[in-house]
Amino acid sequence: MVRDVVSSQGGVAVYRQIAAIMRSRIAQGEYPPGYVLPAEQDLARQFGVGRDSMRDALAALRGEGLIETRRGFRSKVREAPVRTQVELAPGTTVTARMPTPEERVEQDVFEGVPMLVVGDRTYPADRFELHVP
């Protein structure tokens, strides 16, 4: 199997290689926050892979919270969010977990964004940060 940019010879999955390349481009600023990526199909062509591999690569980046995708739109590099500060009360315990599907819908939480859990309250981690007094 012949490909331009990536190869399955190295033992690393093609979609992982592509994800690594794009991750690096995001980190380097080549794909800055807000940048609209080429369409899946175009990216697949550019990397010389099938649609599955390209989608898997994008799904990986989405799961890391690096890009966001909406149906009908092209994927976009996530912007650094402005976080609202929440003051922590003494004696409370903080954990984090992924949101339930209901929470994702109700609170409009993107894929790859965890929830901060403080007692019985939850905060999407991209819009809130907790401060220890």
Added chain:
Amino acid sequence: MVRDVVSSQGGVAVYRQIAAIMRSRIAQGEYPPGYVLPAEQDLARQFGVGRDSMRDALAALRGEGLIETRRGFRSKVREAPVRTQVELAPGTTVTARMPTPEERVEQDVFEGVPMLVVGDRTYPADRFELHVP
């Protein structure tokens, strides 16, 4: 298209319907912590869907941190983890994000598990909890 348990007529994707069913079974204790699920192929047969839909359903549950999957093994319902308490220093800020691929490998973090970020330190959220003094 005829299916036993789920249907694509309702406007909800088949894999989402299956994920909802299995999520409910986990919540109800029908699939208790540590429970080893049937093989993908068997599940697909049971639900009367293709492998793609079944895999998408399992991937959704994995992304929520409800099950864990290793190659060659069948998927398993995640056990409630024992969390080590970390004392928060006054003045620090707490956030959460998904781990990088490097962090996932180095610290053996499962899919669907976020990282707690305290200053320049990070903690896998399934093994640590933060305490406000």
Added chain:
DNA sequence: GTATATTTGTACGTATGTATA
């Protein structure tokens, strides 16, 4: 130790549905 079966992972293809522009 080796071979075989099982199971998940990866990668390709095709077709159709749904949301947006």
Added chain:
DNA sequence: TTATACATACGTACAAATATA
């Protein structure tokens, strides 16, 4: 309406990791 783009869902084949005979 039409075009574009992502989502869903079916199929096939082979690779890689694990367990078992």
